[in-house]
Amino acid sequence: MSAHTPSATDHSSAAPRVSPPAWAVMLAACAGQFLVVLDVSVVNVALPSMRTDLGLGETALQWVVNAYALTFAGFLLLGGRAADLFGRKRAFLVGLGLFTAASLAGGLAQQPWQLIAARAAQGLGAAVLSPATLTILTTSFPGGAARTRAIGTWTAVGAGGGAAGGLVGGLLTDYLSWRWVLLVNVPVGALVLIAAGWWLVESRAAAGRRLDVPGAVLVTTGVASLAYGIVGTEQHGWGAAASLVPLLGGCALLVAFVAVEARTREPLMPLGLFRVRAVSAANAVMLVCGGGMFAMWYFMSLYLQNVLHFSPVQAGLAFLPHTLSIVLGSKLAPRLMGVVSGKTLAMVGGTMAVAGYTWQSRMDADGTFLGTVLGPAIVMSLGSGLMMTPLATAATSGAAPSEAGLVAGLVNTSRQIGGALGLAVLTAVAAERISATATAATTATGGGAGDGSGGTGDGPGPVALAAGYGHAFTVASCIIAAAVVLMAVALPRRRS
Numbered sequence: 206m207s208a209h210t211p212s213a214t215d216h217s218s219a220a221p222r223v224s225p226p227a228w229a230v231m232l233a234a235c236a237g238q239f240l241v242v243l244d245v246s247v248v249n250v251a252l253p254s255m256r257t258d259l260g261l262g263e264t265a266l267q268w269v270v271n272a273y274a275l276t277f278a279g280f281l282l283l284g285g286r287a288a289d290l291f292g293r294k295r296a297f298l299v300g301l302g303l304f305t306a307a308s309l310a311g312g313l314a315q316q317p318w319q320l321i322a323a324r325a326a327q328g329l330g331a332a333v334l335s336p337a338t339l340t341i342l343t344t345s346f347p348g349g350a351a352r353t354r355a356i357g358t359w360t361a362v363g364a365g366g367g368a369a370g371g372l373v374g375g376l377l378t379d380y381l382s383w384r385w386v387l388l389v390n391v392p393v394g395a396l397v398l399i400a401a402g403w404w405l406v407e408s409r410a411a412a413g414r415r416l417d418v419p420g421a422v423l424v425t426t427g428v429a430s431l432a433y434g435i436v437g438t439e440q441h442g443w444g445a446a447a448s449l450v451p452l453l454g455g456c457a458l459l460v461a462f463v464a465v466e467a468r469t470r471e472p473l474m475p476l477g478l479f480r481v482r483a484v485s486a487a488n489a490v491m492l493v494c495g496g497g498m499f500a501m502w503y504f505m506s507l508y509l510q511n512v513l514h515f516s517p518v519q520a521g522l523a524f525l526p527h528t529l530s531i532v533l534g535s536k537l538a539p540r541l542m543g544v545v546s547g548k549t550l551a552m553v554g555g556t557m558a559v560a561g562y563t564w565q566s567r568m569d570a571d572g573t574f575l576g577t578v579l580g581p582a583i584v585m586s587l588g589s590g591l592m593m594t595p596l597a598t599a600a601t602s603g604a605a606p607s608e609a610g611l612v613a614g615l616v617n618t619s620r621q622i623g624g625a626l627g628l629a630v631l632t633a634v635a636a637e638r639i640s641a642t643a644t645a646a647t648t649a650t651g652g653g654a655g656d657g658s659g660g661t662g663d664g665p666g667p668v669a670l671a672a673g674y675g676h677a678f679t680v681a682s683c684i685i686a687a688a689v690v691l692m693a694v695a696l697p698r699r700r701s
């Protein structure tokens with residue numbers, strides 16, 4: 206089987222001499238997607254090592270995650286449009302080239318701002334690369350079984366990247382350095398660039414579409430400003446100018462984004478889609494859910510290494526129950542949706558996630574993997590897997606078939622933006638609880654911390670850290686509970 210020449214609706218920049226082998230197209234597209242998904246999760250296990258080596262504070266540490274998430278989410282839809290307009294192969298090469306170069310810069314970073322800037326550039330490259338990997342497959346394989354198998358392989362590779370992230374990050378951090386969780390992308394990216402440049406055939410959609418660059422910039426900077434303001438409240442308070450200016454500025458930028466989208470001929474986010482109840486409700490729920498779900502990966506990594514003193518490899522292995530449970534829930538959801546409505550299943554999954562997050566919030570400094578981590582991991586991850594599939598289905602079921610890809614991109618964007626804002630909130634509340642617990646313990650011991658409850662010369666002790674991380678899970682459970690209520694009120698009831 207070989208990949209077919211793009212259809213007449215596409216415009217090839219040059220007729221290829223030989224149709225590229227299907228396996229080469231598949232390998233290039235799937236390798237690109239694997240790198241994108243891997244870098245969402247691979248840095249989590251390396252966070253404590255990054256903080257120690259570069260002297261990152263709690264605020265800067267969460268931006269190592271959020272800088273990638275925000276630029277990826279904010280420019281994802283724009284990346285898809287760019288691939289259609291300028292060519293899928295060109296977008297693939299540009300996105301992968303930027304992603305690889307940013308990985309090199311991040312791996313060589315000597316200052317916190319350099320690492321955060323590199324992560325933001327990685328997210329931008331991923332936003333251009335990821336949509337191109339899928340459109341290359343859909344335009345290279347004929348409709349039917351061949352395309353279905355190709356997309357199935359692409360999806361499985363993406364899931365594998367997310368699943369492997371924790372373990373790969375742990376191995377690289379433990380046996381080499383945290384820098385290699387980023388530097389590993391450089392040789393792999395270079396090889397894929399060479400292969401893609403040789404094998405892929407250029408294609409693009411019909412002319413006439415425009416890029417909504419102002420929309421992408423406004424939504425990304427608006428959400429980033431909100432996140433910066435939220436994080437700043439822990440240090441300055443809600444009423445201080447240092448917090449109010451970015452908060453109000455972020456709101457103004459998002460209002461401007463809506464105004465631009467309402468007037469742009471080719472908007473990044475067509476507002477008319479949100480007149481469909483299923484689309485608007487599912488995206489609102491996904492935004493709220495994302496706000497709580499980032500806690501599972503971020504704070505669990507910190508708890509495992511800073512409190513339980515797991516090595517990076519042990520922390521990566523400890524995430525396997527989370528990953529396997531999410532995969533199991535995602536696989537069970539389509540079958541269960543034939544028995545109960547998607548709305549009911551989403552609410553059941555959300556309720557399970559709330560129970561798991563609440564259970565995990567009871568973590569303490571004397572915890573163990575079997576007694577403190579394993580049970581909550583299975584419950585909250587299985588619930589999350591059961592919840593996400595019906596939400597994604599609801600978001601796409603009310604849209605026209607021609608808009609299915611755009612709506613699916615909106616769902617991913619909503620989840621990433623919700624996660625970035627949620628992580629900013631959770632980091633602030635965790636830092637506040639850590640500080641309060643350490644101060645109380647220091648006062649109780651007459652200025653010392655010999656029992657490890659409060660702070661030491663190296664920072665807060667394990668009891669204070671566990672209290673802060675546990676409080677973050679408590680707040681996350683409340684956020685997801687609010688999402689379950691929103692499901693009950695807003696989602697239409699429809700049996701799939």
